Amino acid sequence: MRKDVVYYMRENLSPLDVALEQLRIVAEEIDLELGIHEVLKHPKRSLIVSVPIRLDNGEVNVFMGCRVQHNDARGPCKGGIRYHPDVTLDEVTALAMWMTWKCAVVDIPYGGAKGGVCCNTKELTKSEVERITRRYTTMLLEVIGPYRDVAAPDMYTNGQTMAWIMDTYSHYKGYRVPEVVTGKPIVVGGSEGRVEATSLGVVFCIKEAAKHLKMRLKGATCAIQGFGNVGWNAANILHKMGGKIVAVSDSTGGIYNSDGINPSKIYQHKEKTGSVVNFKGTKNITNEELLELKCDILVPAALENQITKANANKIKAKIVAEAANGPTTPEADKILLQKGIFLVPDILANSGGVTSSYFEWVQNLTREHWTVEETNKKLEEKMVKAFDDVNRISKKEETNMRLAALILGVGRVADAIRTLGLWP
Numbered sequence: 001m002r003k004d005v006v007y008y009m010r011e012n013l014s015p016l017d018v019a020l021e022q023l024r025i026v027a028e029e030i031d032l033e034l035g036i037h038e039v040l041k042h043p044k045r046s047l048i049v050s051v052p053i054r055l056d057n058g059e060v061n062v063f064m065g066c067r068v069q070h071n072d073a074r075g076p077c078k079g080g081i082r083y084h085p086d087v088t089l090d091e092v093t094a095l096a097m098w099m100t101w102k103c104a105v106v107d108i109p110y111g112g113a114k115g116g117v118c119c120n121t122k123e124l125t126k127s128e129v130e131r132i133t134r135r136y137t138t139m140l141l142e143v144i145g146p147y148r149d150v151a152a153p154d155m156y157t158n159g160q161t162m163a164w165i166m167d168t169y170s171h172y173k174g175y176r177v178p179e180v181v182t183g184k185p186i187v188v189g190g191s192e193g194r195v196e197a198t199s200l201g202v203v204f205c206i207k208e209a210a211k212h213l214k215m216r217l218k219g220a221t222c223a224i225q226g227f228g229n230v231g232w233n234a235a236n237i238l239h240k241m242g243g244k245i246v247a248v249s250d251s252t253g254g255i256y257n258s259d260g261i262n263p264s265k266i267y268q269h270k271e272k273t274g275s276v277v278n279f280k281g282t283k284n285i286t287n288e289e290l291l292e293l294k295c296d297i298l299v300p301a302a303l304e305n306q307i308t309k310a311n312a313n314k315i316k317a318k319i320v321a322e323a324a325n326g327p328t329t330p331e332a333d334k335i336l337l338q339k340g341i342f343l344v345p346d347i348l349a350n351s352g353g354v355t356s357s358y359f360e361w362v363q364n365l366t367r368e369h370w371t372v373e374e375t376n377k378k379l380e381e382k383m384v385k386a387f388d389d390v391n392r393i394s395k396k397e398e399t400n401m402r403l404a405a406l407i408l409g410v411g412r413v414a415d416a417i418r419t420l421g422l423w424p
């Protein structure tokens with residue numbers, strides 16, 4: 001087995017180029033049949049829609065939207081919907097493909113999907129966003145559904161967006177169908193613990209990684225990039241478990257204190273000032289400095305392409321847990337591996353989010369509501385099992401955790417396709 005296979009990629013590839021290259025490399029590693037490789041290269045269905053709405057000023061504007069269903073061999077397609085001016089079909093296709101592998105790695109019965117509408121929510125009113133959401137939903141009616149394709153929030157969409165989608169879909173059906181989307185507010189069928197689930201999943205992976213490295217979590221120094229939903233909750237959970245949060249950051253910059261910072265206090269400070277910087281008793285640092293700090297655990301929880309070949313050599317953490325999607329470039333991966341840094345890849349580390357979505361779907365289908373203790377216990381079981389599965393492959397094949405996760409995810413999807421056969 002070649003240990004460096006994921007790294008033949010150039011750094012300037014589009015997300016779809018990267019996703020296809022990853023697939024090519026894994027296909028070679030697992031001797032995937034050409035036919036199945038061809039099937040997996042192409043999404044099962046890509047739908048492009050135009051979404052016309054009347055703006056509040058009376059004018060009509062048309063937004064481009066799409067939904068890509070990559071593969072449903074293991075179950076209904078599952079994936080978020082993002083509202084962003086830079087949404088492209090290529091990017092959404094790559095994200096849908098990664099969702100397929102992620103659901104397979106954590107072994108939930110879903111395939112992968114992703115959707116998007118090209119719009120800037122910062123320039124739209126709430127009622128305009130609602131009209132976009134409802135119109136977009138009607139354009140997708142024939143391809144979505146609880147057993148076809150289940151959407152969830154992604155960038156610039158949230159529980160409210162999901163509630164509008166569910167309401168629109170339900171009006172067409174004539175009865176309430178909460179199981180058509182996940183990430184809903186609890187009052188309309190959301191699951192307990194969904195908000196913290198991604199971060200909790202990241203922390204379960206960190207715990208397992210620490211065990212594997214025989215490292216104590218109590219007192220371990222942690223630096224967290226990004227203080228949004230995932231970053232703040234990860235910092236808070238790690239702090240409660242005895243980790244020492246030495247640095248956090250957001251888009252405006254970072255803060256550092258070697259003695260540790262209480263995340264709840266930073267949260268209050270950010271609520272008041274809009275930023276984490278200038279927090280009393282800490283030193284302001286840049287986002288670049290945060291990544292390069294001497295610490296035990298680094299959690300990138302903001303954007304993609306943060307650890308690149310330009311700074312990978314300066315990373316000093318023992319564990320890098322990718323809460324964000326795609327924070328490490330392929331070239332940087334190679335450098336981290338050479339430095340002996342233990343990396344928990346995104347399709348494993350942040351899969352707690354989709355796992356919790358799966359729990360919401362199951363509760364909706366059975367009209368049950370689990371306690372937060374039940375959901376978190378089930379989440380831990382799923383995450384620990386997924387970590388062990390990936391780690392075992394990594395050891396057996398003498399490869400890194402990223403390639404091991406891809407071998408597991410793509411392998412499981414390929415097995416399902418093989419077993420189902422090609423019809424007609």
Ligand code: NAD
Binds near residue numbers: 302304350351
């Ligand atoms: P969010 O919008 O709530 O938070 C993003 C945070 O990143 C904010 O604090 C923002 O200030 C910060 N940020 C933006 N630009 C930055 C920069 N240049 N440097 C440092 N910080 C910067 O988003 P989120 O839901 O917390 O998601 C974060 C990441 O986790 C994304 O990559 C997302 O795709 C991934 N993810 C999220 C979930 C989930 O359940 N929310 C699930 C899986 C993966």
